[in-house]
Amino acid sequence: MRVVKGRGFSRTVFFLTMGFLFLPLVVLIVYSFNSAKSMSWGGFSLVWYERLFLKERNVWKAFENSLIIAVSSAAVATCLGTLGAIGVNWYKFRFKKYVQAVAFLPLIMPEIIIGVSLLIFFAGIQMKLGLLTIFIAHTSFNLPFVFLMVLARLDEFDYSIIEASRDLGATERQTLFKVILPVSVPGIVSGFLTAVTLSLEDFVITFFVSGPGSTTLPLYVYSMIRFGVSPVINSLSVVLIAGTVLITLLARNFLKYIAQK
Amino acid sequence: MLHFSPPFAIIPPVPSRPATIGGKRNELKGSDVSIEGVSKSFGTFTALRDVSMVIRKGEFYSLLGPSGCGKTTLLRIIAGFDDPDGGEVSLDGTSVLNLPPNERHVNTVFQNYALFPHLTVFENVAFPLRLKKTPNATVRSRVGDYLELVQLSSHAEKMPAQLSGGQKQRVAVARALINEPSVLLLDEPLSALDAKLRQHMLIELDAIHDKIGITFIYVTHDQQEALSVSDRIAVMNAGQVLQIGTPHEIYESPATGFVAAFIGETNMFEGTVESVEGTMVAVDVTGLGRILVTEDEPPAPGSKASVVVRPEKIRIDTERPAPAKRTDINFLEGSVDEPIYSGSSTKYYVRHQSGTMLKVIKQHANWSDEGPEIEWKDKVYLSWSADDAYLLGAS
Numbered sequence: 001m002r003v004v005k006g007r008g009f010s011r012t013v014f015f016l017t018m019g020f021l022f023l024p025l026v027v028l029i030v031y032s033f034n035s036a037k038s039m040s041w042g043g044f045s046l047v048w049y050e051r052l053f054l055k056e057r058n059v060w061k062a063f064e065n066s067l068i069i070a071v072s073s074a075a076v077a078t079c080l081g082t083l084g085a086i087g088v089n090w091y092k093f094r095f096k097k098y099v100q101a102v103a104f105l106p107l108i109m110p111e112i113i114i115g116v117s118l119l120i121f122f123a124g125i126q127m128k129l130g131l132l133t134i135f136i137a138h139t140s141f142n143l144p145f146v147f148l149m150v151l152a153r154l155d156e157f158d159y160s161i162i163e164a165s166r167d168l169g170a171t172e173r174q175t176l177f178k179v180i181l182p183v184s185v186p187g188i189v190s191g192f193l194t195a196v197t198l199s200l201e202d203f204v205i206t207f208f209v210s211g212p213g214s215t216t217l218p219l220y221v222y223s224m225i226r227f228g229v230s231p232v233i234n235s236l237s238v239v240l241i242a243g244t245v246l247i248t249l250l251a252r253n254f255l256k257y258i259a260q261k
Numbered sequence: 262m263l264h265f266s267p268p269f270a271i272i273p274p275v276p277s278r279p280a281t282i283g284g285k286r287n288e289l290k291g292s293d294v295s296i297e298g299v300s301k302s303f304g305t306f307t308a309l310r311d312v313s314m315v316i317r318k319g320e321f322y323s324l325l326g327p328s329g330c331g332k333t334t335l336l337r338i339i340a341g342f343d344d345p346d347g348g349e350v351s352l353d354g355t356s357v358l359n360l361p362p363n364e365r366h367v368n369t370v371f372q373n374y375a376l377f378p379h380l381t382v383f384e385n386v387a388f389p390l391r392l393k394k395t396p397n398a399t400v401r402s403r404v405g406d407y408l409e410l411v412q413l414s415s416h417a418e419k420m421p422a423q424l425s426g427g428q429k430q431r432v433a434v435a436r437a438l439i440n441e442p443s444v445l446l447l448d449e450p451l452s453a454l455d456a457k458l459r460q461h462m463l464i465e466l467d468a469i470h471d472k473i474g475i476t477f478i479y480v481t482h483d484q485q486e487a488l489s490v491s492d493r494i495a496v497m498n499a500g501q502v503l504q505i506g507t508p509h510e511i512y513e514s515p516a517t518g519f520v521a522a523f524i525g526e527t528n529m530f531e532g533t534v535e536s537v538e539g540t541m542v543a544v545d546v547t548g549l550g551r552i553l554v555t556e557d558e559p560p561a562p563g564s565k566a567s568v569v570v571r572p573e574k575i576r577i578d579t580e581r582p583a584p585a586k587r588t589d590i591n592f593l594e595g596s597v598d599e600p601i602y603s604g605s606s607t608k609y610y611v612r613h614q615s616g617t618m619l620k621v622i623k624q625h626a627n628w629s630d631e632g633p634e635i636e637w638k639d640k641v642y643l644s645w646s647a648d649d650a651y652l653l654g655a656s
């Protein structure tokens with residue numbers, strides 16, 4: 001093995017970074033197996049998991065809401081964002097540059113402003129706050145992510161493959177389905193997964209546009225904390241972390257598989 | 262050996278490239294392409310200015326010109342990716358300007374190949390057939406034939422990213438040919454390859470052209486490429502066609518100074534026509550004196566003209582050549598300023614006593630050639646025949 005000078009330093013930085021990133025998670029995971037309710041260690045136990053899975057009905061109701069919204073808003077945002085990206089990439093029109101710049105706006109705008117403006121909007125059109133408004137809100141903030149990810153993927157390829165397709169006899173429609181969409185699949189998949197994640201974890205915007213009976217998981221966790229931190233939150237977090245890691249790994253392998261194909 | 266049944270059966274094997282002009286080849290496929298007065302501007306910039314040419318059925322036709330002269334623009338107009346501002350493009354006498362690219366019997370080999378990154382080599386080549394919902398068995402045999410034509414049968418299952426530049430180029434050629442277009446457009450297909458591979462691919466392209474006999478329109482800025490394979494060449498500059506002719510015509514009798522300088526190296530001397538006797542023209546060149554040139558259509562005495570002579574037409578000796586009995590030989594003396602060795606030949610920059618520089622290219626000797634090496638500062642004698650030079654009108 002090659003020995004690089006100053007390795008001690010870079011190693012230290014590496015471990016510090018990893019510690020900084022993961023120590024809180026490790027603490028969380030350890031305490032989810034704590035039998036005591038307080039921060040002192042009372043021995044290993046699965047009592048909080050039992051409580052989470054058997055007793056906390058509301059957690060699961062909130063989780064269900066979150067999932068429904070995440071999947072549906074991500075799906076709609078993916079369709080719209082993909083079409084938008086293809087349109088911007090494919091057609092040359094006058095305000096193309098501005099469209100691309102405007103698409104970035106929601107990414108840098110503070111969430112609280114988006115939340116407030118959506119709330120005002122919904123109040124303005126007198127829409128009852130609930131799952132539907134959350135769905136609309138999530139779709140709107142997910143859209144630019146998918147749009148930009150698909151656009152980035154399309155930018156990797158020379159426009160000439162589209163011309164080649166037309167040249168070889170494909171109509172515009174055939175070009176869309178046989179060249180552009182297949183080529184964008186990795187961008188579409190990562191866009192969709194990003195959208196699902198963002199939607200699942202969103203608190204601020206959801207907080208403004210949710211109504212009675214439409215509590216999502218982050219909102220529910222927040223309300224639980226207001227009555228004191230229950231260790232159930234620890235076990236819930238561990239379950240969520242495990243789920244996220246699993247999905248990420250699957251997605252990575254899927255993308256690799258596509259890239260090789 | 263290549264053997265083709267379905268697509269190429271009609272064409273007998275051709276041992277070497279026959280002259281296609283004058284229709285000596287029996288089975289010409291492809292289309293006549295006629296371009297009339299085509300012009301194209303981008304904003305205020307004129308990329309093509311009144312371009313006209315007629316490309317004959319089965320011809321290997323090159324568009325040659327420096328970077329940015331509008332070759333790609335013209336090709337894109339023929340393929341249908343761009344519309345001209347004015348003019349007409351027709352295949353076999355029928356205008357194609359209103360047809361989208363997918364309805365023109367024209368296929369393109371793109372400069373960067375434009376292979377579909379998500380498809381294997383096989384599926385890339387099969388793409389046009391799949392669009393037409395061709396039965397699988399037919400697809401397999403046709404794609405097999407064309408992969409064999411470009412010698413890629415063993416790479417059928419690879420992805421484009423796994424291929425070398427030359428292999429990608431061949432996939433692009435096979436893919437563009439499988440539809441049996443009547444015209445194949447090639448946009449500098451070899452520019453990304455190294456010199457050796459370029460030579461090789463050029464020969465292969467030429468062989469493919471012979472085999473399938475359709476019209477090839479080949480864009481290049483490499484004059485060697487154009488000279489070696491083309492039936493005819495159109496030399497372009499700044500959006501205009503300067504000259505159209507066979508490689509021989511373009512090289513031996515360029516129409517303008519630009520063409521002369523662009524196609525190979527030249528010596529060009531400006532002067533005034535002194536006297537004309539039959540086809541023999543004497544030109545008074547500043548510094549060099551009286552230079553003889555034969556010209557079929559001699560200009561009037563007193564008019565300005567440039568004498569052009571190719572460096573390889575000039576003989577270089579270290580001793581004064583025996584006084585020639587011929588009266589049509591030009592003699593000059595000078596000293597070698599700089600010999601530039603380039604493998605099979607050496608180029609000498611020779612300074613005439615008047616200060617004028619002449620370029621001379623001497624092929625390296627074989628055993629039948631004698632004489633000492635010519636070196637730096639040597640006094641040398643230059644001579645060339647009036648037949649080997651030509652005149653360009655004042656420009």
Ligand SMILES: Nc1ncnc2c1ncn2[C@@H]1O[C@H](COP(=O)(O)OP(=O)(O)OP(=O)(O)O)[C@@H](O)[C@H]1O
Pocket residue numbers: 303306308326327328329330331332333334335482
């Ligand atoms: N879409 C466009 N918009 C503006 N200008 C363009 C466009 N396409 C081409 N041009 C200009 O037209 C001129 C001719 O371009 P073209 O691509 O035809 O050159 P070319 O002869 O193919 O050169 P090369 O050998 O470098 O490929 C260039 O000056 C180029 O800048």
Ligand SMILES: [Mg+2]
Pocket residue numbers: 332333334448
């Ligand atoms: Mg070009």
